Amino acid sequence: MEGLYCGKQDCYDVLGVTRDSSKYEISKAYRALAKKHHPDRHRDEKEKAEASEMFKTIANAYEILKDDEARTDYDYMLDHPEEYYRHYYHYYRHRMAPKVDIRIVVAVTITVISAFQYYAAMFRWSSGVRYLAAQPKYRSMAMSYAEENGMLDNLRKIKKRNKEDIKAEEERIIKQVLEENIDIRGGYAKPRVSDVLWIQLLMSPYTIYLYFAWQVKWFWRFTIKKEEYGTEEKLYLIRRYLGISSTQFEALSDAERKEFLDEELWIKENFVAWKDAKEEERKRQLAESARYKSYRRYMKKHGPGRMYFDD
Incomplete structure (x- = not known):
């Protein structure tokens, strides 16, 4: 069929094989013909041009017959040449399909x-360290730690260094102390390779196993045996009721978590009452806000604003 596959020629005839030939036989025939008709074997320009055309024809036939899907479509075309539009669609669908392995x-x-995740986490971590290094409280703690551990001794021995170099070195030491000793939690926590997508996917079977094992253990301990909740279990229930991730929960202060425990918020009824009280308090504070009162007076007097369009 003109314009499709091998045109008016038969791809099997081009390679000198039959429709029953195996992939190995087709590949063997192609290598022999490609070697025979390679353009570099000819010095005469005319013979070289003819060999080049023949080489392209052989290569095209091989590309069609070595691919299982393309060969199936080609065989169907040989058996049903009248279905032109179908052959046209399948041929160009195969030709235009991406060749890269999915x-x-x-x-x-x-x-x-994964690389972006780790880079973003490292950037947040570095930003958190820089922020703490700028706070007087943490700077003082870091400097005290550095002095106690002799990290500033070399800095003071060199007397000819200018103030800028000394200040830069102090900043480096402060950041180093904070990086090694401070426990930043939440979204600014120190990045871990285990948190990136690649590792998460590789570890997913084990993670799923741990999840189901944990569910079974929870059911056995607290539903069947009616054990008392420990601190860890209480905090888990509170976090679940709050509807926040473990990272967000870890970012809360120790005082906030202690307040949750003191209020016994792991008990559903206590949590609902606490949440309603917090919502009422928020509404009351909003109602008492001077700006909100002013806005309410304005809306009561003037109503909502109107917009006019001139023709």
């Missing part, structure tokens, strides 16, 4: 996402 695309995508 597995490679997925792997590269996951790698890029």
Whole structure:
């Protein structure tokens, strides 16, 4: 069929094989013909041009017959040449389809996402350390730690250094002390390789196993055996009622978590009452706000604003 596959020629005839030939036989025939008709074997320009055209024809036939899907479509065309539009669609669908292995695309995508995750986490961590290094309280703690551990001794021995160099070195030491000793939680926590997507996917079977094992253990201890909740279990229930992630919960202060425990918020009824009280308090504070009162007076007197359009 003109314009499709091998045109008016039969791809099997081009390679000197039959429709029953195996992939190995087709590949063997192609290598022999490609070697015979390679343009570099000819010195005469005319013969070289003819060999080049023949080489392209052989290569095209091989590309069609070595691919299982393309070969199936080609065989169907030989048996049903009248279905021109179907052959046209299948031929160009195969020709225009991406040649890249989808597995490679997925792997590269996951790698890029993982790298971005780690870079973003490292940036947040560095930002958190810089912020703490700028706070007098943490600077003082870091400097005291550095002095106690002799980290400033070398800095003071060199007398010829200018103030800028000394200040820069002090900043580096302060950040180093904070990075090694401070426990930043929540979204600014120190990045871990185990948190990136690649590792999460590789560890997912184990993670799923741990999740179900934990559910079974919880059911056995607290539903069947009616054990008392420990501090960890109480905090888990409170976090679940709050509807926040473990990272967000860890970012809360110790005082806030202690308040939750003192209020016994792991008990559903206590949590609902506490939440309603907090909501009422928020509404009361909003109602008492001077700006909100002014806005209410304005709305009561003038109503909502109107917009006019001139023709």
